[in-house]
Amino acid sequence: MNSRTEVFLLTRTSPAVALSVQGLQKTIGKRTIIRNVSFDVHQGEVFGFLGPNGAGKTTTIRMIVGLIAPTAGRICIGGHDVRSEFIEAMRNVGCIVENPELYKYMTGWQNLEHFAAMLGDVTDERIQEVVQLVKMDARIHDKVKTYSLGMRQRLGIAQALLGRPKLLILDEPTNGLDPAGIRELREFIRKLAAEEGLAVFVSSHMLAEVQMMCDRVAILSGGEIVKVTSVEEIVANGVNRVEWNVEPVETARRVLAEALGADNVQQIAATKLIASLTQTETASLNEKLIGAGVSIYSVTVQNQLEELFLEITGGESIA
Amino acid sequence: MRNLLALTRNETLKVLRKRRFFVVILILLILIPTFVYGQYTTEQRLLAKVGTTDWRAQLQQQITDQEHRMQSPALPDEQKKIMQLQVEQQKYYLDRNINPKATGATTFTRFFMQYGVSLFLPLLVIVIATDIVSSEHSEGTIKLLLTRPVKRWKILLSKYLTLLIYTTLTVMITMVACYAISGLFFGFQGWDAPMFTGFQISGGTFDASQVKVLPHWQLLLMNYGLGWISTIVVATLSFMVSVLVRGTAAGMGVMLAVLIGGNILVQLAADFPIAKYIFTSHLRLTDYVNGTPLPIPDVTLPFSLCILGLWLVGGLIVSFITFTRRDVLA
Numbered sequence: 001m002n003s004r005t006e007v008f009l010l011t012r013t014s015p016a017v018a019l020s021v022q023g024l025q026k027t028i029g030k031r032t033i034i035r036n037v038s039f040d041v042h043q044g045e046v047f048g049f050l051g052p053n054g055a056g057k058t059t060t061i062r063m064i065v066g067l068i069a070p071t072a073g074r075i076c077i078g079g080h081d082v083r084s085e086f087i088e089a090m091r092n093v094g095c096i097v098e099n100p101e102l103y104k105y106m107t108g109w110q111n112l113e114h115f116a117a118m119l120g121d122v123t124d125e126r127i128q129e130v131v132q133l134v135k136m137d138a139r140i141h142d143k144v145k146t147y148s149l150g151m152r153q154r155l156g157i158a159q160a161l162l163g164r165p166k167l168l169i170l171d172e173p174t175n176g177l178d179p180a181g182i183r184e185l186r187e188f189i190r191k192l193a194a195e196e197g198l199a200v201f202v203s204s205h206m207l208a209e210v211q212m213m214c215d216r217v218a219i220l221s222g223g224e225i226v227k228v229t230s231v232e233e234i235v236a237n238g239v240n241r242v243e244w245n246v247e248p249v250e251t252a253r254r255v256l257a258e259a260l261g262a263d264n265v266q267q268i269a270a271t272k273l274i275a276s277l278t279q280t281e282t283a284s285l286n287e288k289l290i291g292a293g294v295s296i297y298s299v300t301v302q303n304q305l306e307e308l309f310l311e312i313t314g315g316e317s318i319a
Numbered sequence: 320m321r322n323l324l325a326l327t328r329n330e331t332l333k334v335l336r337k338r339r340f341f342v343v344i345l346i347l348l349i350l351i352p353t354f355v356y357g358q359y360t361t362e363q364r365l366l367a368k369v370g371t372t373d374w375r376a377q378l379q380q381q382i383t384d385q386e387h388r389m390q391s392p393a394l395p396d397e398q399k400k401i402m403q404l405q406v407e408q409q410k411y412y413l414d415r416n417i418n419p420k421a422t423g424a425t426t427f428t429r430f431f432m433q434y435g436v437s438l439f440l441p442l443l444v445i446v447i448a449t450d451i452v453s454s455e456h457s458e459g460t461i462k463l464l465l466t467r468p469v470k471r472w473k474i475l476l477s478k479y480l481t482l483l484i485y486t487t488l489t490v491m492i493t494m495v496a497c498y499a500i501s502g503l504f505f506g507f508q509g510w511d512a513p514m515f516t517g518f519q520i521s522g523g524t525f526d527a528s529q530v531k532v533l534p535h536w537q538l539l540l541m542n543y544g545l546g547w548i549s550t551i552v553v554a555t556l557s558f559m560v561s562v563l564v565r566g567t568a569a570g571m572g573v574m575l576a577v578l579i580g581g582n583i584l585v586q587l588a589a590d591f592p593i594a595k596y597i598f599t600s601h602l603r604l605t606d607y608v609n610g611t612p613l614p615i616p617d618v619t620l621p622f623s624l625c626i627l628g629l630w631l632v633g634g635l636i637v638s639f640i641t642f643t644r645r646d647v648l649a
Contacts, residue, residue: 118467
C-alpha cells in the first residue's frame with residue numbers, strides 16, 4: 001500500500017479535524033481555572049460543550065478564539081496553531097462569545113460591512129447572502145439598538161458566517177431566546193452542519209438542549225473534562241424515571257422493590273408506580289412483572305438526564 | 320497596507336456614527352460665539368471708559384496700570400518677571416507704532432488658541448480619545464474585534480490613526496470657526512499686520528535681540544501648529560488611558576484629573592523641580608512664539624518639545640504592549 005492510499009483511508013475513516021484542543025491549561029494568579037482540557041471537533045458535526053456555570057466553558061472558548069493566552073497546551077483550528085498562526089487560524093472561525101454584542105449605534109448592515117472589511121475579501125453579494133440565510137432582510141437597515149435579542153442573535157450568526165468559516169463557535173446561543181427561537185436555531189445549526197459541512201461548537205449548561213442539537217458532547221466540570229462521548233451513549237446509560245400503570249399494584253410493588261430496593265419505588269396513584277432505573281433494567285423488570293402475573297397497561301419513560309448530569313459533575317448546580 | 324486603510328475607515332466611521340465628533344463641534348459652535356460676544360462687549364466697555372478709540376492711548380494706559388501693579392510687594396517674583404516682559408513688549412510695539420492688539424478676526428483666532436491650548440482644546444480631544452478603545456470593552460464588541468484574522472497591533476494602530484485624524488480636524492475646525500465667527504463682529508482684516516516674535520528673558524532682563532517681524536497670518540499658523548502638537552500629546556496619553564481603563568467615564572475622569580491637576584501644579588509650584596518633567600507644564604507651547612514665557616523657569620522650546628515627545632512615545636509603548644498582550648477576560 002503506498003502512502004497516498006493510506007492518507008485516503010485515514011481521511012475516510014475519520015473526518016477532518018476542524019478544531020483540536022490538546023492539554024489546555026489556564027492559571028490566573030495561583031488559581032488553575034482550566035486543567036488539561038483536550039478534545040477534537042470534526043468537520044460536519046455539532047459538538048456540545050456542556051457544564052454548569054463557572055465550569056470554565058467561556059474561558060476555554062476565549063482561549064480557542066485567541067482572546068486569552070493559555071498557560072499551557074495547544075489549540076489548532078483547521079490545522080493552524082492559534083498562538084503562532086493567529087491570522088490563518090482565525091480565517092477558519094466564526095464565533096459569538098457570550099452575547100452577540102454588536103455596535104448598537106449602527107445598522108445591522110453597517111455592522112456586517114464593518115466585519116466584512118476586517119476579513120478583507122467579502123463582497124456585498126456575500127453580505128446579502130448571509131442576511132438572507134438568517135432571514136434578516138426586512139430589518140437589516142435598522143439600527144441594532146432597535147433589535148430584539150433573537151434578532152441580535154441572528155445578526156451575530158450572520159456576522160460569524162461572513163467569511164465562510166470551517167468552524168462556527170457559539171457560546172450559550174439559546175440564552176434569552178423563546179422556545180420558537182430555540183427550535184429555529186437548533187434546526188439552523190443542524191442544517192449548517194449537514195449541508196455546508198461546518199463544524200459547530202456549541203456551549204451550553206442545559207443538557208436537554210445539547211441532547212437535541214449535538215452529535216457528540218464534552219462534559220466540563222471544575223475546569224476539567226469529565227467525559228467526551230456521543231449523545232446516544234449518554235441516553236442509553238442514563239438513569240430514567242419510569243412510570244408503570246399496573247394491576248395488581250401490590251404484586252408489582254413487591255417485584256420492583258426486590259430488584260431496585262424499597263426506597264426507589266413509589267406509589268403515586270391507585271395503579272401507578274414510579275422508580276429510577278436505566279434503560280436496560282427497564283426491559284428486564286418488565287419481563288419479571290409479566291412473569292409474576294402483573295398486567296401492564298402502560299410504561300412511560302422520562303429522561304433523567306439532569307440527574308445524570310448532576311452525578312457526573314459532582315452535584316454542582318445547573319442554574 | 321490596504322488592510323490598515325480598511326481598518327482605519329471602519330474606525331473613523333464608528334466615531335462619526337457614534338456622534339461623538341458632532342458633540343465636539345457643537346461645543347465649539349456654542350462656545351466660540353459666546354467668547355466672541357464677551358470680547359466684543361469688553362472692548363465696547365473699555366472704549367467707553369478710556370473715551371478714545373486711539374490704541375496708542377489705550378496701550379499707554381495699560382502699561383501704566385501694569386507698572387503700578389508691579390510695585391506691589393505681594394507679587395511673586397516669577398509673576399513680576401512675566402509682567403516685566405509684557406510691559407517691555409508693549410513699549411516695543413508702542414515705540415515702533417504698531418498695534419499689538421489690532422482688533423480683527425486674526426487676533427481673536429490667535430488668542431483663542433493661546434488661551435485654549437492648556438485646557439480647553441485638551442478637553443475637546445479627550446471626549447473622543449478616552450472613548451475610542453475603552454468603549455469596545457464596555458460594550459463587549461472587543462470580543463468580535465479581536466477574533467478577526469487581523470493582528471491586534473494593527474487594530475490599535477488603526478484606532479490611533481483615527482484619533483490623529485479627528486484631533487487634527489478639531490484643531491482645524493477651531494481655527495476656521497474662530498475666524499469665521501469673530502470676523503462677523505470684528506471684521507476679517509489683520510492678516511498681514513506686522514507682529515513681533517522672539518522676545519526673551521535672558522539673565523533676568525528683557526532681551527529683544529532675537530525679535531523678528533512676521534505678518535500676523537504667519538504667527539497665527541505658528542500658534543496653531545504648536546497647539547496641534549500639544550493636543551496630539553494629550554490625545555495620545557488619553558488613548559493610553561483608554562487602553563488601560565475599561566469604561567469611558569473612568570477614562571475621562573482620569574484625564575480630567577491629570578489635566579486640571581497639572582494646570583494647578585504649574586500655578587502653585589512652578590519651581591518644583593519635578594514640574595519641569597511633567598507634560599502638562601509644557602502644553603502652552605504657543606507661549607514661546609507669543610512672547611509670554613512659560614511659568615516654569617529655564618525651559619526652551621526644544622526642551623519642551625523633547626519632554627512632550629518622550630511622553631508621547633511612552634504613552635504609545637504602554638498602549639501597544641498592553642493591548643497586544645492582555646487577556647480579554649470580561
